[in-house]
Amino acid sequence: MIKIGNITLPEFPLLLAPMEDVSDPPFRTLCKENGADLMYTEFISSEGLIRNAMKCRQKLDIFEEERPVGIQIFGGDEDSMAMAAGIVDVTNPDLLDINYGCPVKKVACKGAGAGVLKDIDLMVRLTTACVKATNLPVTVKTRLGWDDDSKNIEEVAERLQDVGIKALAIHGRTRSQMYKGQADWSLIAKVKNNPRIHIPIFGNGDIDSPQKALEYKNRYGVDGIMIGRAAIGHPWIFREIKHYVQTGELLPPPTVAERVYVCKEHMRRAIAWQGLKVGVNEMRGRYASYLKGLPNIKEFRSRLLLLNSPEEVEAVLDEILVKYEGFEMERAPITLIDYHERCPL
Known part of the structure; x- marks a missing residue:
């Protein structure tokens, strides 16, 4: 079993990534019914939240049937993040997640999301502010680093664990890569195998089939996998992965x-x-x-x-x-659609 604070998840849990304009309550519930173990909301601006922006407030909506569910926030100001964490605390999700991974310009270039990867000290201060402002377990979603010259995820993992986060999800790309190229899970594995790290480590990036999920589970030893783009239009990916991990057999594609x-x-x-x-x-x-x-x-x-x-x-x-009655869908790898203008983190 995997523990995140007082949340108990099954061995090798599957997480639905927080995707802007995708991971809303109806979609989260469908993924839950098809085997996802932990949901995350779309990411929410801390500044918008404390200013009572309608769109931000609506993203706080969660329902019992989708639990456990985490609310994800982003921002670059300590006071705003602490205030937002306090607001989230009142809505009673199962955990609070912090986004340090969104690579899109409107977020990263304003010193939030993946932009915080340029300043680890700031990341630590922001995280500390959130941990102190809520009674919820605090988790983080981030990337390997800003670019190939600053892959600082090993230091990030240790320092964020030291200030109290309860789990870490790592996307195997830098901010500079956006969603291009192949995700590098080798550094995720190094974090997981670090003897100092005792919190759950979840891998994210390029998991588009049950076969790859099992391969990466065995090769990199992560505690679980976060699924993003491969779940869009295909919530069945969670049940397919679980069945394959348990039996070694592929389920037929959805009819x-x-x-x-x-x-x-x-x-x-x-x-x-x-x-x-x-x-x-x-x-x-x-x-x-x-x-x-x-x-x-x-x-x-x-x-x-x-x-x-x-x-x-x-x-x-x-x-x-x-x-299409009687039409048999062909099994094929799920295409990871171009998603650069959104932020599945």
């Missing part, structure tokens, strides 16, 4: 009926959470990934993008179910 069901269920939950108009509109960006791999599906996707009522959407999804 067309499963894909249609998840589209409907996601839409219903989005409407229940955000209301009719916003819920239906929010789903428009989801259909392509959920229906990927179906031949000649473009016409249906185009129709779905124009619909404004759940009844119309469900009618088109039912057409898809009839048209």
Whole structure:
């Protein structure tokens, strides 16, 4: 078993990464139902949170069925981070996570997210401020370093553990890499094997199949894996990995009926959470990934993008179910889509 403060997770847990515009409550719940062990919210600006920005406040929404769940914040000012941590504490998540990994310019170049990797002393002060401001377990998500000349993750892990974090998730790239190139897990393994480190270490980056998940588990010895882009449109990745780790056998890919069901269920939950108009509109960006791999599906996707009522959407999804009845989805590695403008950290 893996412990994060008072949270108990199964051996080798699978974590859903906090992805901006993706990891909302409806999607988190679907991933939970398909085997994810720990959820994270979309990242939340500490400055926006303390100024009561509506979008930031809405990201605090969590529901019992998705627990355990952590709320992730980012920022570069100690007072603001401490105040935000206090606000998060009141909403009663299971943990507080700090983002020191988002590489996008609007975050990193303002001294937050991966921008903090340039100043480890600041990272320590920010983390200390959060630890002191909340009764929740505090965890961190970060990268190997700012660039190839400053891969400081080993020092970061020791110093953050010393000031009280309870787990560390490491994306195997530098900020300069963004999401390009191959994630380097060798430094993640060095952190995990450091005799000074006693907190759980989770690896993140490029896990796009059950086979790779098991290979990296065995090769690098991490306590668990965080899944980001590979879960977009494919919440089944968690059950597939768990089954393969336990049995060595691959599950068949999700059927067309499963894909249609998840589209409907996601839409219903989005409407229940955000209301009719916003819920239906929010789903428009989801259909392509959920229906990927179906031949000649473009016409249906185009129709779905124009619909404004759940009844119309469900009618088109039912057409898809009839048209592709008996169609067998081919198993293929999940493509890690281009996600540079978002921040799955």
